[in-house]
Amino acid sequence: MMDVRRIISRIEKNYITSNLKxxxxxxxxxxxxxxxxxxxxxxxxxxxxSADVTLGDTRIITGLKYDVGEPFPDLPDxxxxxxxxxxxPLASPLFERGPxxxxxxxxxxxxDRGIRHADCIQTQKLCIKEKEAVYILFVDIYVINHGGxxxxxxxxxxxxxxxxxxxxxxxxxxxxLEWTGKYFTGKDIVKELPFILTYGKIDxxxxxxxNLPEELIAEGRISISVTEDKITSIQKSGVATFSIDEIKMxxxxxxxxxxxxRKELNLEQYISSV
Amino acid sequence: MPLxxxxxxxxxxxxxxxxxxxxxxxxxxxxxKMEVGVINNADGSAYLEWGNNKIFAAVYGPREVHPKHLAKxxxxxxxxxxxxxxxxxxxxxxxxxxxxxxxxxxxxSDCLEPILFLELYPGTSFEVFIEVxxxxxxxxxxxxxVAALALADAGVPMKSLVSAIAVGKIDGKRVVDLSGIExxxxxxDLPIAITWYNEEISLLQFDGDMDLEEMNDFLNLAEEAxxxxxxxxxxxxxxxxxxxxxxxxxxxxGKGD
Numbered sequence: 001m002m003d004v005r006r007i008i009s010r011i012e013k014n015y016i017t018s019n020l021k022x023x024x025x026x027x028x029x030x031x032x033x034x035x036x037x038x039x040x041x042x043x044x045x046x047x048x049x050s051a052d053v054t055l056g057d058t059r060i061i062t063g064l065k066y067d068v069g070e071p072f073p074d075l076p077d078x079x080x081x082x083x084x085x086x087x088x089p090l091a092s093p094l095f096e097r098g099p100x101x102x103x104x105x106x107x108x109x110x111x112d113r114g115i116r117h118a119d120c121i122q123t124q125k126l127c128i129k130e131k132e133a134v135y136i137l138f139v140d141i142y143v144i145n146h147g148g149x150x151x152x153x154x155x156x157x158x159x160x161x162x163x164x165x166x167x168x169x170x171x172x173x174x175x176x177l178e179w180t181g182k183y184f185t186g187k188d189i190v191k192e193l194p195f196i197l198t199y200g201k202i203d204x205x206x207x208x209x210x211n212l213p214e215e216l217i218a219e220g221r222i223s224i225s226v227t228e229d230k231i232t233s234i235q236k237s238g239v240a241t242f243s244i245d246e247i248k249m250x251x252x253x254x255x256x257x258x259x260x261x262r263k264e265l266n267l268e269q270y271i272s273s274v
Numbered sequence: 275m276p277l278x279x280x281x282x283x284x285x286x287x288x289x290x291x292x293x294x295x296x297x298x299x300x301x302x303x304x305x306x307k308m309e310v311g312v313i314n315n316a317d318g319s320a321y322l323e324w325g326n327n328k329i330f331a332a333v334y335g336p337r338e339v340h341p342k343h344l345a346k347x348x349x350x351x352x353x354x355x356x357x358x359x360x361x362x363x364x365x366x367x368x369x370x371x372x373x374x375x376x377x378x379x380x381x382x383s384d385c386l387e388p389i390l391f392l393e394l395y396p397g398t399s400f401e402v403f404i405e406v407x408x409x410x411x412x413x414x415x416x417x418x419x420v421a422a423l424a425l426a427d428a429g430v431p432m433k434s435l436v437s438a439i440a441v442g443k444i445d446g447k448r449v450v451d452l453s454g455i456e457x458x459x460x461x462x463d464l465p466i467a468i469t470w471y472n473e474e475i476s477l478l479q480f481d482g483d484m485d486l487e488e489m490n491d492f493l494n495l496a497e498e499a500x501x502x503x504x505x506x507x508x509x510x511x512x513x514x515x516x517x518x519x520x521x522x523x524x525x526x527x528g529k530g531d
Contacts, residue, residue, distance in 0.1 A: 044408045045326045047361035057314055061407055063361025084369060089355070090332040090403035092315045096340075097355065099370070140360045140369070142407065144330060145313050 013217045020205040025214075027056075031207040032257060037156065041164040041270035049165035049186070049272065053157040056211060057147025059091075062157040063140055066167050068177060071127070071134040079126020079135040083112035083158060085143070085150075092146035108141065110196065110235045111154045114225035118194035118232040121162065125189055129172045137167075148212035151223050155196035156265065162190050163267055166274040186271040193268075194232050195261055197254045198223040201240040206250065208257065224250060226258035287444040287456055294449065294456070296325075301450045301495060303439075303502060308420065308510035310427040318428020320510075322420035325453055326410035328362075329417055331424035335400030350395030354383040356417055358406040378414045379404075385418055385467050385477040386425065389433045400430065411454035412440045415465050418477060423507050427514070437503040438467035438477060441496045443484065448491055450499045466496045470504060 008016075016026055023031050035056030044050035047063035054060075071078060085108035087095040100108075115121060126135040139161055141154050163186030168179050200210035200218035210218055220240025225233045231251055236242065242250075287295060298304070304325030313319035316332035339345035356379040360367045382404070390400070402424060404417045415438035422436040442452045444460035457463055462482025469476045484492070 044328065044361060045410070046363055046408050050361065059313075061359075063359060063407070065361045065366035067366065084360070086359075086369065088357075088403065088405055089334075089401070090313065090316065090319075090330060090405050093334055093337075138360065138366055142359055142405070144405075145315055147314070 008213055008216050012213065016214060016217060017202055017205070020202060020207060025207065025211075027211060029209075031205075032253060034152075034209045034257075034261065035211065037153075037265060039156065039160055039265065039267075039270070041160050042166075042272060047161075048167050049161045049163075051157045051160035051164060051270070053153055053160060055147070055149060055153040055156070055209070057145060058149060058153045059143075059145040059147075060150065060153045060157045061142045061144055062154070062161040063142075064161050064165055064167075065138045065140070067136045067138070068128065068133050068170060069136045071131065075123075076131040077127045077134075078123040079121075079137065081115070081121050081123065081126075081137040081139065083108045083115065083139045083141065085111070085141040085154060087143050087146070087150075091143045094146065095143075106235075106237065107150050107154055110151050110223055110233070111139075111141065111158050113233045113235075114155055114194050114196045114223075115158060115162075118192045118225065118227050118230075120159070120190060120192045120194055122189050122191055125184065128170045128177070133170070133172060133177065135167065135170075137162075146212065148215040149198050149209050151198045152196050152209060155194070155225070156267070159190075159193055159195075159267055160270050162186055163270045164272050165189060166272045183272075183274045185274060192227045193262065194225045194227050195258045196223050196225040196233075197257055197261075199250055201238075201242065206246060208253075222247075222250060224254040226254045228259065228262065229255075231255070284455065284459060287459055288447070294444075294453075296453060298451075300447060301498070303451045303499060304453065306503070306506050308423060308506055310423055310510055310514050316424075316428070318424045318426070318430070320420045320423035320427055322416055322423070324412065324416045324419075325451075326408055327406070327413055327416045328408035329413065329420050330405045330407065331417070331420045332403050333400060333424045333428040333430065334403075335428070335430070336395045336398035337401070339397070339399040345397050345399070348393065348396050350390075350392040350398045350400060352383055352387050352390060352392060353399055353401045354379045354386065354404065354421065355401065356382055356404045356406070356414075358409060358413070362406050362409040378417065381414065381477060381479070382418050382421055385438070385469075386421060386436055388476060389422070389436055389469055389471065390425070391431045391433075394431065400425070409454070411452050411457040412465070414438070414477075415440050415467065418467050419503060419507065423510065426507075426511055434469060434471035435504060435507050436467055436469050436476060437500045437507060438465065439496055439499045439503060440465040441492045441499070443482060443488070448488065448495060450495050464492055464496070466493075466500075468497075468500050
């Protein structure tokens with residue numbers, strides 16, 4: 001069993017920080033390295049797309065469901081996508097039962113914004129009939145084991161889920177809503193693949209992909225989402241402050257690391273073949 | 275507005291060759307896979323694939339009781355939280371727990387409590403979280419089975435395991451282990467669980483209609499199936515330690531060379 005506590009001992013904290021000062025991590029990584037990702041797509045039979053992603057000890061399962069509903073009045077020909085996150089009490093003694101708390105809402109919103117502003121989901125493809133019927137997609141993120149950095153794992157999990165999508169295509173026929181017999185896949189609805197990169201900060205040391213002990217002692221973190229050539233969203237959280245030079249440096253780093261990660265993970269391979 | 279495709283009730287639940295829609299014989303179980311120790315953070319955990327059902331269970335405890343007034347001065351308490359993921363069913367389930375989930379939590383809790391020595395843990399709680407991430411009929415039986423396994427993995431002192439199975443009637447025939455579609459379209463469904471230390475029934479529900487002879491037959495069918503499930507539970511618990519043993523002997527062998 002992994003040792004999980006709300007409080008990290010001073011000795012362990014000193015060990016982590018003194019290692020960081022030497023640009024070393026307690027799990028042997030460099031400052032700008034991710035833990036290993038493993039990705040399985042379309043593992044849930046009941047969902048219209050799903051992903052089972054691990055990042056080190058962190059494990060997240062995400063599923064896609066859809067409904068057909070009325071569009072927003074100001075976007076009459078666009079479908080809607082929402083992201084929800086559940087920090088299951090099963091995943092960590094740090095998580096409590098009950099309605100979504102700040103932490104799970106932040107996770108959902110950061111992943112949502114990372115996706116929304118990157119031109120990721122082609123919402124216009126998700127229109128069945130203007131002003132009347134559009135798809136509403138629900139991307140629901142479930143944390144199964146909390147080993148730190150839920151945001152980056154959640155982002156990859158949400159993207160893989162969307163890519164693995166197989167959503168029955170609808171049309172308005174004589175008897176109302178009908179199935180055309182075809183499916184929308186990730187190829188149809190996903191355009192950009194934004195990756196979210198999260199950095200932790202302890203004193204003046206900054207490092208990529210905090211693991212759980214690092215996350216628990218970090219004063220703050222910053223998440224930057226990037227597409228191939230653009231920065232699409234940033235979220236700073238925690239009490240740490242970042243200098244302007246640090247932010248510039250992290251944006252540059254994010255573009256580089258994002259490109260490398262995009263190549264390594266090659267998420268396009270998970271596009272459903274239905 | 276309705277969804278585009280509805281899962282329709284099939285006209286017949288048997289194929290021309292007399293087998294069930296998924297190719298099983300009357301008393302054949304769906305493929306079952308169990309694994310323990312899948313969630314590092316938990317004190318004990320288990321994962322179960324039973325046909326298309328996919329379920330995680332994690333145990334935390336003995337730990338402090340929240341809210342405090344639930345604590346009992348002379349014994350520990352067992353709390354079960356059965357939940358389904360929004361994407362585990364055909365129509366997206368609302369994220370908040372519903373009446374069905376609360377009822378099943380209670381039933382599973384009643385069924386597992388007799389096997390534990392809660393009197394050894396006054397003032398504390400054992401919490402078992404069950405998360406169904408993919409559902410296809412028989413989740414309450416599967417959840418009971420996997421929760422018992424997670425408790426065993428946590429090293430909680432237990433009198434025995436608990437195993438559960440549903441038997442029922444579809445198109446007039448008595449079958450074991452109803453799938454989602456058989457459960458919905460069939461005539462009778464009887465989930466049943468057994469505590470092995472006294473070989474008595476600790477969970478029993480029934481919806482449908484049957485005569486006395488059928489009831490006897492159902493219980494006999496269930497007994498046979500429960501033995502198979504118990505064996506799979508035991509094997510999965512053992513396999514964790516066999517794996518550790520193998521790893522250890524390999525390491526030892528490696529150093530000796």
